[in-house]
Amino acid sequence: DRLAFLLSLGSGIAAVWVVYRLALELGQSRTAAVISALASASMPVVAYQGVVVYSDTYTALCLLLATWLLLVFARDGHQTLGLSLAFGGALGLSLGAKYSAGPPGVVLGTLWLYYAWRGSWSMPAGGVAHMQWRRYSRHLVWMTIGFVPPMAYWYLYNTVTLGNPLYPLSVAGLPGIEIGALLNGAPGPKTIFERLTWAWTEYAHGPGYETGLGPAFATFAVIGAGAVPFIKRRADSKVLLAWVILVVSAIAWWRTGVLVTRYGLFPLLLSFVFVGELWSAYRSRWLGALFGAVVSVTMLSVGHEMLGGAAYAGLMFDPVPPVPAVVDSLPPSRILNAVGQPAGYYLRGRDQRHRVISPFQIVAPEYVRGLAPDYVLLLEARETEFVGPLSLELVGRWTKDGQASTSLWRLPNASVVQTGGALR
Numbered sequence: 001d002r003l004a005f006l007l008s009l010g011s012g013i014a015a016v017w018v019v020y021r022l023a024l025e026l027g028q029s030r031t032a033a034v035i036s037a038l039a040s041a042s043m044p045v046v047a048y049q050g051v052v053v054y055s056d057t058y059t060a061l062c063l064l065l066a067t068w069l070l071l072v073f074a075r076d077g078h079q080t081l082g083l084s085l086a087f088g089g090a091l092g093l094s095l096g097a098k099y100s101a102g103p104p105g106v107v108l109g110t111l112w113l114y115y116a117w118r119g120s121w122s123m124p125a126g127g128v129a130h131m132q133w134r135r136y137s138r139h140l141v142w143m144t145i146g147f148v149p150p151m152a153y154w155y156l157y158n159t160v161t162l163g164n165p166l167y168p169l170s171v172a173g174l175p176g177i178e179i180g181a182l183l184n185g186a187p188g189p190k191t192i193f194e195r196l197t198w199a200w201t202e203y204a205h206g207p208g209y210e211t212g213l214g215p216a217f218a219t220f221a222v223i224g225a226g227a228v229p230f231i232k233r234r235a236d237s238k239v240l241l242a243w244v245i246l247v248v249s250a251i252a253w254w255r256t257g258v259l260v261t262r263y264g265l266f267p268l269l270l271s272f273v274f275v276g277e278l279w280s281a282y283r284s285r286w287l288g289a290l291f292g293a294v295v296s297v298t299m300l301s302v303g304h305e306m307l308g309g310a311a312y313a314g315l316m317f318d319p320v321p322p323v324p325a326v327v328d329s330l331p332p333s334r335i336l337n338a339v340g341q342p343a344g345y346y347l348r349g350r351d352q353r354h355r356v357i358s359p360f361q362i363v364a365p366e367y368v369r370g371l372a373p374d375y376v377l378l379l380e381a382r383e384t385e386f387v388g389p390l391s392l393e394l395v396g397r398w399t400k401d402g403q404a405s406t407s408l409w410r411l412p413n414a415s416v417v418q419t420g421g422a423l424r
Contacts, residue, residue: 004053005050005051005052005053007053007058008049008050008051008052008053008054008055008056008057008058009050009051011057011058011060011061012046012047012049012050012057012061013050014061015040015046015057015060015061015064015265015269016037016040016041016046016269017037018061018064018065018068019036019037019040019064019269019270019272019273020033020034020036020037021033021068022036022064022067022068022071022242022270022273023036023037023273023276025068025071025072025075025238026071026238026239026242026273026276026277027238027239028276028277028280029280031279032276032277032279032280033276035275035276035279035291036272036273036274036275036276037272038295039216039217039220039221039272039275039291039295040269040272040275041299042214042216042294042295042298042299042302043212043213043214043216043217043268043269043272044212044213044214044298044302045209045210045211045212045213045214045261045262045265045268046265046269047212047302047303047306048209048210048212049209049262049265051209051306052209054209054262055097055098056098056100056262056263056265057265058097059094059097059098059100059101059265059266060265060266060269062090062091062093062094062097062101063090063091063094063101063104063105063108063266064266064269064270065090066087066090066091066094066105066108067108067242067245067270069083069086069087069090070087070108070111070112070115070241070245071238071241071242073087073112073115073116074115074237074238074241075238077119079119081138081139081142082142084112084116084139084140084142084143084146085142085143085145085146086146087112087143087146088142088143088144088145088146088147088148089146089147089150090146091105091108091109091112091146091147091151092146092147092148092149092150092151092152093150093151095151096150096151096152096153096154096155099166099169100253100263100264101266103249103252103253103256104245104248104249104252104266104267107245107248107249107252108245111241111244111245112143116136116139116140116143117136119135119139120132120133120135120136120139162175162176163175164176167360168182168360168361169182176360177360177361183256183257183258186257186258186260187210187258187260188203188258188259188260189203189259195254195259198213198259199213199217199218199222200218209262210260210261210262211260211261211262212261212302213261213268214298214302215294215297215298216272216275216291216294216295216298217268217271217272219290219294220272220275220278220291220294221268221271221272221274221275222271223278224271224272224274224275224276224277224278225243225246225247225271225274227274227277227278227281228240228243228274228277229243231277231281239277242270242273243274245270246267246270246271246273246274249266249267249270250264250267250271253267275291279291321346322343322346322398322400322403322406323343323346323347323377323398323406323408324377324395324396324397324398324406324407324408325396325398326395326396326408327346327347327349327354327396327408328349328350328351330349330353330354330375330395331353332353332354332355333354333355333373333374333375334354334355334357334372334373334374334375335347335354335355335356335357335373335374335375335376335377335408336357336359336363336368336371336373336375336376336377337356337357337358337359337377338363338368338376338377338378338379338382338386339377339378339379339406341358341360343358343377343406344356344358347377357371357373359371364385365385365386365389365390368386368390368411369390369411373411374410374411375395375408375409375410375411376390376392376408376409376411377406377407377408377409378406378407378408378409379404379405379406380397380404380405380406380407381404383407386409387409390409390411390412391411391412392409392410392411393409393410393412394407394408394409394410395408395409395410396408
């Protein structure tokens with residue numbers, strides 16, 4: 001379990017490599033492509049996300065791969081069916097991993113359909129251009145074969161078990177939480193001024209692993225991406241295609257109203273491709289020195305922070321899970337987690353014997369019986385809301401100085417468990 005973060009770490013490293021490959025695909029020199037990759041690697045959130053079990057770097061990696069494959073598909077002349085299969089696989093993996101892949105996924109999918117359609121026209125010598133529908137259909141079939149299998153699982157699972165393929169988002173009256181309720185409590189900049197200055201102020205950046213744009217983004221990526229339409233010698237079709245993908249994806253993320261850095265990793269990482277464009281157009285010793293200083297200082301600072309955090313965690317690590325210890329003595333049970341998502345992992349028990357229900361919402365007493373749990377974990381501050389109306393029986397309690405206490409309660413008709421001693 002402690003190695004679960006390796007997928008995030010590997011995805012972050014691979015995403016930086018894809019930024020390098022994208023830069024080469026746009027015609028940048030190896031030096032410029034390395035500069036683009038190094039700049040993207042210096043973004044603090046890439047390092048932060050590499051040590052947590054989130055799916056954001058993996059999602060960004062899949063979208064970056066899909067972007068690269070789309071550019072190769074356009075260069076290939078839309079001939080190779082394997083590129084359509086690979087593009088569909090990368091896009092399907094991203095959409096199967098996180099809903100935030102939806103807007104850029106639509107952008108990439110639409111552009112692929114256009115290039116596949118454009119490449120299916122033929123012009124016989126001295127003849128009239130006509131559409132080769134058979135060629136177009138073959139590309140569409142191969143893309144679909146790559147796209148559907150990795151994308152479908154969670155949407156089917158949510159439909160069958162929760163009655164809503166997009167759960168926890170409520171759509172068309174289906175179960176879940178309204179998008180407005182989700183966005184109201186979301187972190188990040190809110191006002192127009194805060195959003196426009198966010199790249200330089202990083203308003204709402206705080207401790208944790210979700211934010212951290214870094215100075216290379218504000219110093220180089222924003223300026224490089226903004227300068228693309230004005231760099232005439234580099235404004236060829238592939239550069240403009242990548243730029244359009246970036247701009248539309250960034251606007252779609254902006255429109256969600258949740259400017260949390262990890263949710264926008266794809267457009268943020270893609271923007272660093274244009275750092276190489278900036279270097280190619282305005283190369284100078286001063287620019288190189290500034291780039292080296294910004295990236296080096298950022299990497300040293302983040303590295304120092306990460307090493308310090310690792311040392312602190314190693315010295316201060318508490319092996320006792322923040323849930324009542326009696327959890328490990330229970331027979332396999334259904335446990336409702338009314339405390340919050342992080343407690344769900346520990347409620348499974350050391351041998352992961354329990355089925356934990358962690359609703360993506362604040363649990364109210366009237367919802368409990370409908371979920372049919374055997375036990376429910378509560379915050380001490382909410383016990384009076386549940387104990388009387390549900391006739392709960394205390395099974396165990398967890399307390400620690402400076403942290404909110406939790407308690408485990410048995411519902412009527414649940415199996416009786418002998419704990420072998422005092423409640424803990």
